[in-house]
Amino acid sequence: MDKYYLAAFHMVEGIGNAGLQRLVDFFGGAKNAWFADRKSLFSSRLFSDTICNNLLDHREKIDVHKIAAEWEKKRIKLCTISDEEYPNLLRNTFKPPVILYYRGTLPAANDYTIAIVGARRATAYGKNAAGMLAAELAASGFWVVSGGARGIDSSAHAGALKNGRTIAVLGSGVDVVYPPENRRLFDNIAEAGAVVSEYPPGTLVHAAHFPARNRIISGLSLGTIIIEAARKSGALITADFALEQGRDVFAVPGSIFSELSKGTNYLIKQGAKLVDSASDILEEYDIKANTQQKDNELSIEEMQIYSVLSYEVPIGIEKIVMKTNLTPSVVTYILLQLELRGLVDGQSGQRYVRVAREGIN
Structure with missing residues (x-):
């Protein structure tokens, strides 16, 4: 129960990670600090008078047992830096979160x-x-860590869920879904991994939270792979945190004409390891690849359609019909089957791209 009292302090404005640790050290535990009288709080000189007054006002309004029951009902768990289940990699970073909130299971x-x-x-x-x-990487035993955002993050989570486990680190409370279209994805992650945050449940998204969130993403990980990033971007902030934490940085190269490749190509110039397949990562950590492959055999008509598609540029159904000489109904049916098998991905405007997968070209 002591960790819930720590979480209650965490909800007081002005008490950060360092303040939480000072409270615990001075009073010998969060519960003792919670029930300390006014005189003891002010005489401790741990915080300014303003913060002490905020704390006392907050304490009058909060029922810690009620909060604990509400969070347990939502399957929200707490983990403090002194707990055995606290991730070791994160614990060994500069100023790690004193408390983590999560749904699911930690690695x-x-x-x-x-x-x-x-x-x-x-x-x-x-x-x-x-x-x-x-x-x-998930098939070979890695937990894939990302930030739950649109684009690369969501694709990484979805890919990992096909074969293993993933962790989404949020810039909000773990019960606040952002972006809203990722609600089902986050629920799936909580079932096969963890949705994690250093912010108490109910905390809304704020721009200032994301850089801080990035240090947890890199801190939880042996290394960080950057895929598509502008020269000034959150992804490069994550890479900087990884380097400061003594972790590896990898980058997937991109087109020299794309602004989204400026950051990744810059990292490679600076010494980041170039990655064009999972084997590059597995070799770095001396891990054997999972060679068990799913059945990727295609029929003649499926191969006709698949060979027309690109990994990069979405192609519409009309163009596929023209190139394959198949009827629109056959093309539509086969595309649906390929999509269900995870071999193609539908884009806006009934356009399709290949989904990269080993064992099929």
Whole structure:
């Protein structure tokens, strides 16, 4: 129960990670601090008078047992830095969160974790690369860590879920869904991994939260893979955190004509390891690839359609019909079957791209 009192303090404006640790150290535990009288709080000189007054006002309004019951009902768990289940990689970073809130299950101490991050307005190429790498790394035992955002993040989570586990680190409370279209994705992640935040449940999204969130993404991971990032972007902030934390940085190269490749190509120039397949990551950590492949055999008509599609540029049904000489109804049916098998991905305007996967070209 002590961790819920710590969480209650965490909800007081002006008490950050350092303040939480000072409270616990001074009073010998969060519960003791919660029930400390006014005189003891002010005489401790841990905080300014303003923050002490905020704390006392907050304490009058909060029922810790009620909060605990509400969070448990939502399947929200708490983990403090002193708990055994707190991720070791994150614990060994500069100023780690004193408390984590999460839905799902955290990785074990001996599990491998790798971050995949990149642009929100990603291209089909970028999302394809993220999904492929995440799926193959998850199949080989990696937990894939990302930020739950649109674009590369969502593709990485979805790819990892096909074969294994993933962690979404949010810039809001774990019960606040952002972007809203990712509600089902977050629920699936909580079932096969974890949705994590350093912010208390109910905390709304704020722009200032995302840079801080990025340090947790890199801190949870042995290394960070950047896929599509502008020269000034959140993904490069994550790469900087990874370097500061002594972690590896990898980058997937992109077109020299694309603004979304300026950041990744810059990282490669600066010494980041170039990645064009999951084997590059597996070799780095001396892990054997999972060679068990799904059945990717295609019929003649399926191969006709699949060979027309691109990994990067979505192609419409009319163009596919022209190139294959198949009827629109046959093309539509086969595209649906390929999409259900995870071999193609439908884009806006009834356009399709290949989904990158080993064992089929």
